[in-house]
Amino acid sequence: MSKPLYLKMGIKEGCKVAVIHPPEDFATFFSNVPFEITWSEDPSEANLVHFFPKNISNLEEKLFVLQDQIDKEGMIWVSWFKKASKIPTDIDEDIIRDTALNLKLVDVKVCSVSDQYSALKLVIRKHLR
Numbered sequence: 001m002s003k004p005l006y007l008k009m010g011i012k013e014g015c016k017v018a019v020i021h022p023p024e025d026f027a028t029f030f031s032n033v034p035f036e037i038t039w040s041e042d043p044s045e046a047n048l049v050h051f052f053p054k055n056i057s058n059l060e061e062k063l064f065v066l067q068d069q070i071d072k073e074g075m076i077w078v079s080w081f082k083k084a085s086k087i088p089t090d091i092d093e094d095i096i097r098d099t100a101l102n103l104k105l106v107d108v109k110v111c112s113v114s115d116q117y118s119a120l121k122l123v124i125r126k127h128l129r
Helices: 056-069 093-101
Strands: 016-020 038-040 048-051 075-081 105-112 117-124
Touching (some): 048 056, 056 093, 093 117
Parallel strands (some): 016 038, 048 075
Antiparallel strands (some): 075 117, 105 117
16 A cells, blocks of 8 residues: 555644645545644745646746745645646656756655656755755
């Protein structure tokens, strides 16, 4: 049995989570969490931001802003459609990584979010924290 998503993503009790452009079925991703997640509308108040970019342009613009909004010990998970989902997209793991590396961010982990999505964990580079 696969690890629950909240454990893969490092969501712990007391963690504040902000979600940007979530899919309609997003609530089902965290239906098995044994504690209440605190949701925030403001990424600058969150420990973890889960971002579902609409396209490359949206990815570049939002990551540029998010890198300065998140806490220095915070994280951004960026999700994209898996190839197996057969949903056309101009975003993949390499594009997310390349975009992040051109900023203050570095990728440290990848995980499966659902049958349709994977996610890459981004954090602020260690020497900038």
